[in-house]
Amino acid sequence: MSAAPEGAQPQRRLPEIVSVQYLRAAAALAVVVFHSLEATPAKFPVGAAGVDVFFVISGFIMWTLTESGESSPTSFIWRRLARVAPPYWVATLLVVAVATLRPHFLWMPGFSPADIVRSLLFIPFQDAWGKPSPVLIQGWTLDYEMFFYALFAASLIAPRRRRLVIFSGLIALLITAGLLAKPSGPAAAVYTSLMLAEFLAGVWLGRLWTAGSLPRSAPLGLALALLGLAAFALEQVLGVGEGPLRTLYWGLPALALVSGALMLEGAGFVRLWRVPKAVGDGSYSIYLFHVFVVALGYRVLPEGPTALRVAATVIASAAAGWLLYIFLERPLTAAVRRLPGRLKLPPPQGPAVVGAPHQAAGRRAGPAG
16 A cells, blocks of 8 residues: 655545435426426426525535544645546536537537637626626626635634634625626626625525534424425515525525424434435536527427426436436546546645545535535
8 A cells, every 4th residue: 555645634535415415406406397397388497596505505514524534725626636627627618519419409509619718617708698698607606616616625724723714704705796886797707706605605504513512402303494495485485596696595595494304403303315326426527518408308308298297307307417427428537537647647635535526525516516
């Protein structure tokens, strides 16, 4: 066995938090249903709130990872890039290929070579329809994720006892600047968005969890989870869609739902169920590639009952996502993380943390992780 790189901390495996995996599965499938019904009268606007759940989870997981020992900024950012970027690049280039061969298959606007490059580099821009959307339409959330990772990596430079205060202050400063300046440029709008508060809320939730300060109470956890679900249900009934205040009407229920699930798990009321766990494992691939399944569903079942098409799309997306996770996402991520050694570059300092996004594991975050 080779010795650990000098200065590296001992490798430590985090216990997997099963409730987070279940929530990632539910969030990914909610987004699938949202897109499946988007072109029909029977819309599911609250399904888009799956993204807000992902953002809270992402903040939570990033804090727990760094508290477990992955505190080197270079190690942190390399592992996040290796986790998020390669599958996203594959999905983006697949969109380019499909749009080139079958221009009307995905119902999307045209894009230029510059748009493709900006998409691959996570640089926010407006598409041909005037929306802040990359080539892979749902990839806009990864622009937020990567900016969050950059800010969080920067905070790791600070002494451990000051990181949370510094990171919180930085997020508050950016949000305040956005509220005051109201920037119209896509990049500035993302980097000062109120949605950054959802990551921050997850980070604070992670702080409570790792410090043992989050109540391990089944009644309180159940009440919070039900409160979050009830808020989402009410917003669906009212037809509440995306808007500038989504952090309040979707972010707060997302925080309640994640907090409640963690309290239930801490109290020992969460059991391992293999199928939801597997869907949670594949949630990032589900999120990235489900648009192709949705488009195919419209082609295969154009005249059938909407409920049948949506059910088939959800099942197919879950199955495809899990297969892509096993045969594409996981090996691709592992291969990229091994690149420094194969290229004989100095390894990023810090432990190889596995376990606990998309994304999410170091992958248990956001839709990405």
